[in-house]
Amino acid sequence: MRDIARLIQQRPEVGIRHSTPQAYFQELKRSAQPLPRVAKSLNRWATGCYSSMARLKKQFRQLENEYFLTEKMAAAAAFQGLMKYPQAELEEALKDLLFVEFHDILPGSSIPPAEQDCLQTIAHGLTILARIKVEAFLKLSSGQKQATEGEIPILVYNPHPGKVRQQVECEFNLADAKFWNQFTDVQVYQDGRPLPTQVEHEASSLHKVDWRKRVVFAAELEAGQMSRFDCRMKVLPARKPPVLKARKGTIRFKTNQLDIVINARTGRVDKFCVEGIHYCQKNAFGLYVMQDNEDSWGMDTKNYNKAAGRFKLLDPAAAGQFAGGQGRIGAVRVVEDGPVRSVIEALFGYEHSFVCQRYILPKAGTEVGIETRVFWQQKDQMLKLAIPLTSSDWKYLGQVAYGVEEFPGDGGEIAAQKWVAAVDRKQKVALTCINEGTYSFDFTPAAMRLTLLRSPAYSCGPVGERPWAPQDYFVPRMDQGEHVFRFYINAGRKNRRLEEVSFEAQARNEKPFALSFFPEGGGVKPKPAVLIDSPAVQVSAVKQSERGRQMVIRLHETTGKKRSTVLRLPLVRKSKKVNLGPYEIKTLKVNPAAGTIIQTNLLEK
Template identity: 50%
Template structure:
């Protein structure tokens, strides 16, 4: 979780106010990171903390303040040419000479080989529909780490610093930043490495100025994956592994079934990728012209003037990489992706604490079952919610509706969707996708499930 707030008063005497986050009155892992503003004052604070939120509820966290003589310095430095990061389960190496990841290992198993997360530039054309091909390429070039002078100038600095550097380091995570360039385009890439767990966040901020080019990230795999899977609407699709451009929604997965291993990659807004060699290559940007449909041998764009291009300028992409047992990854990744794409709101607010907290509407106890919809019923009589089994295995679920006092055990087939309606009398019934109740529908009252 991340949240910003202002101290009661601003301070410019060189002191630094440290913040401890309390959950239920006890300190939890937290750290202060650079706020989104650039005021040279000890005033605005950005807090990053790790917690588990209660379902369907507002969770309160309190902050205590302590004034230090100065801001703590970041001491993490490269060793033998690498930024080496380890926690109880994770081992990551960021190459200080390239700005790329040369090792991503979970529980002793390496999943990515040298040069991971390299931004690739592929040859492309003016056609925004790309009517003549089903794949992009070949590779025209790669983004490279800028030298200190160019990297510092790109970063807007008056002084000169290394182009790979640690910018945050605390009890929650270490953040490493690298600045790269390719011809007229630039990238600031950040790796957020967790002090607990194995999920690494990669943020790629692109300033894209190329023409007739496509931008991809390259994730070269160290495992022997034979299946490439992608999230789709209420299901999982097997994707091609022959270089054809593929479409998926919130995540993709490389599955090494023979060894029981899998690597998942969650995104926050892209949908294209391909599998080339033994690499996952998410598609980020193109640079075609607007409505530039090829017609015979005629020039696609006017040869005597400037033609605006799509995708130019600044873009930010975020990816979350995780790996481990393939069955556990596939069971968890849809819920993880939903959290990333439907992030909880964090508000700086000071409630009195009076009154009683409302009960949550729906509580699920199975991570593989996704709450995909919660809305008013079409007939305005109560609420409708839809549950989906995100796996290809049968699943069971203990469903609780605290607001209505209803509890039930539900069973799902592989990739099954179930829709329920809670009416204004507190009675829960199973309905179809059109919110129609079948004659033999299950009716759940404010006890354990019963069929009437």
């Protein structure tokens, strides 16, 4: 204050006065001066922060997803009188989430003790939410009949306001373990109708013990409610071997919608064709090591385009050693193959780092899964997953906070949320990529690259001309060790892809909860809390109001177009047409007792 007073005395020609932000903006409004309008992100700066501490960023995304998922489930159960709404517990988990968003934590520029402390904070929030989610799930299983003798039920709760079509994965134990040569196959039924089902390798590693089962089945989950599936078992002499095999150095996977070729000599994708349209050049989904430095923030770096090398397929001896076996194995293999999907595994190495990459190819539909398990031991380097595209006339888009932004194709590092897309201007098709916890990307005229992680020093930045990090003792680097990244690639007509991708990304991140559970058979089946008739309108939150016992529903238009949707509330037997502007957020407050629906603001006032 003394400095300001001194400045006022020193500069009498300038009117300087003590004021408030409100008074400043009122004066600005009265002046009627035209102000510059910025309609794009203020990035890029500190581009290293988009991917530093990838482990913490992924855990943060998990906590964020679990919070919104659990909040929806708790609201659906509480507003039907099945449980008390856990307001205090949710608030405690929310504080954990908000704390981790603080500067130097989520950006990934802190020191190792801070990283560990915040991972513990995230784990605390996840533990709270896990307990609430299980309680809500059990309450929402009300009205489910008891299992028939010899069957094992699987219940899946879909918290979203629209139907979700996904490959459901769930594990359970058989009644008894068998230690001799046999294999128990599983068939999943819904309302007596068999669904495409396959048994895959379970999470445990017990060899030739027929006990634990991991079933994968294709299902359509009803909106906002519990779906019931029943498993029936059949004993076979042995597990059926994969039908899909490598021929002449390639593995070709072909359905009526997909034609994908994986090169068995490189482990990369040489053909990615969806409904007759080729989207990728050869060598797609390759892993490239980029030159980086010790700077945690990446203060002076706009792009990471200089390659230090790339991961290459392991030879049979190295592949066997990396896989944990005692012999030689092929580095590219079909590890799962059934009525639902085929899974191809490829093993790569670069210096002291290794990768197990899996291509998950659906027998129905066009969404391809990529699972990249990285064992990272590089220093001052960055890892990118590259998707070279077939033409050079692409527009690049990505999800940002409650909106979509167009990004330049200049190779610079950018930050986005749950999905990015490449739109072909000529053919009017789009390739979309959903992630589960990755925020950093770059685009060139003919490629999309996903930044997986980087390994600078902790809390290190440029200071003058001297070395940035100490050179005379060991300095630990970030994100060493094991990481798992998952992506979901889809392609099709531009308008449909861009209308559906935000809902798909939400459903992938806020996953419907599946559990093998034997219900007691009593009660009444709960109703859906909220239903929406447009995939382009997202329900980002369903919760109890901060004050009182009203239901708060937050809607968001995801495509940048004006649209209307019908909001249906089976709990109060009400429907309401809702009009939304481009990217508009609209908050509604429902009084279940009175049956009223009113619009409110983000503060619920």
